[in-house]
Amino acid sequence: MKKPDLPFRVLYREFLFRMVDLELLSAHGDVSKLLGQFAGLLLFISLNLAFGGLMFGTIPGPPAIWKAEHMLIALTMLTVGIFVVLSWDSTFPDRRDVLVLAPLPLRASTIFLAKIAALAASLGLTVASLNALSGFVWPFYFTAPDSGFLGLIRALAAYWVIMFAAGAFVLCSVLTLQGLAAQLPRRWFLRLSALLQMAAFCLFLSVFLFQPALSSPAAFAAPGNQHALACLPTYWFLALFQAWNGSAPAATQAVVAALAWRALGGLAIAMAGTGTAFWLSYRRTLRMIVEEPDIVPGAHGFHWTPRFGNLLHTAVVLFSIRSLFRSRQHRMILAFYLGLGLTLIVGPLKGMLEDPHLAAMPPNLVTPLLLIASVMMMVFCLLGVRIVFAMPLALRSNWIFRVTAIRGPADCLAATRRSLLVLAVAPVWLASAAVCLYVLPRREAIEHLLLLGLWGVFLAELGLQGFHKIPFTCSYLPGKSKIHLVILAAVGGLWAVLLGVEYELRSQSDPGMYAVMLAALAIAAAAARWRAIWLAKAEESILFFEEEEAPTVLALGILKDGVVPG
16 A cells, blocks of 8 residues: 655645646646656757857867856856746745645644745756756866866866856845745735836846856956956856866956855855745744735726727737736746847847957948847747737636637637737837837838738737637646747747848848738738638637647547447
8 A cells, every 4th residue: 555645745746836837727737748848948958058068179268168157157047037937926835825734734834844845846957957968068168277087077066066056046035035025014015026026037137138248367357347246146156166166267366266255155145035034934924824915906997998899809809918917927928038039139239249359330230130139029029929828817717708608719819819919019010110210211111110010910820820719718738839849940930030131131222122022921921811710710610718638549420320339
């Protein structure tokens, strides 16, 4: 007879899976598939980092080595930060945990220990997946000169310790901030929590993208950079790695030692703050959750709602807008994709600006960079909005749509199309119009905006193929998206964007070429729209409110004289 699990093990497993909101998943869904996809994405990033390390061939000089070390540390801290922000509501016990677990014969300390163990396990899995391959390639380059095999072992150990320490610093800092904010009155905290979550995400992304390039021995030794080095934690842990690895030059050892102690002190303070936050939650927050009410609706004033067509179209568009603006989780997922697009745009641009051979950006580079940025942001905004459309806001409330006399998939498809255009295409197009009309010549700006609008409509129609749902109402089924296909599509899409921008630049001096490009996009958008409508009007098409796995065995429906045999 199997021995029953201890309460700690049961709670640990549940809290570990609760890093994802289980209420959004389909009844047929398996959260392990979703976590496996997340780990697979990190492993793919690690594979690319390892391949980049193998491309060096020979050991480069100290500036390139320091830059690689800082990039890996900063990427690890950004990944952990994004993971913590996306699982913001799962880090501390909430009202559901208290109401469900409090009547059970469990100690509060057991609940919090299981929660801490789940957080530590998620941190370890995130850091290990991101560095699973690169963590055994790059330490060969980070070995101190003339240190031999023992130096390699030292670099390997220092690398992994620093990566876990940097991730723990980010995790504990966020937990400390969130736990101390939870000591405010319950309603104040719930309102402040959304702002803190978005502020933390913007902070992590901004530091990763816009921090100055100081990862070199000369930059560490420069007196003018000491203030910036003291304010950026990524350089603290770079210095800590140099100190433990023993590879810092003699001219930088004093600065490296000071920043290394700052990293250890910051990690100790963050861990102490996390312990304090959990102790306060154990002593005070649990009681506040039960005794104090959550956010109550405010007083209703004057509201003006625009029309987006007939009543069904207007209702679905307004429902989509309000759902997106009221759900922190959906806003963070959309912000993640917008941040990913911003990273792909700002990263290469920052590298160009930091190139010492380029004193200033040549004027002929402004136009292609602006065109690429607008097209890329259109792609990632549409991708993010389309993904959040497939995730429910409150799954139990979709019964309202089920019992209402909703029209068929074709009418709902038209309403969803308008929602996608309003929430994704229109904002990016308006922002691009403001920038292009200010920077580019009037004719070039208008021509690009026409192409950008058709590009957005084409991508929107492409994303609606087979989407027979009302946004934010259908359960989510993990495992349907194929990571390798998504990666191939992303690579192919990036290549198509670059090729299209190059074609557009050549068409600026050839009206015939521009007309062909405009007509091709219009035909592609019309064809994608026709196919989406054809799929929605098919006889077997229905509205989905619950995602299900495709059956392994399909019934052929063969009858004998109108009677099922057997």
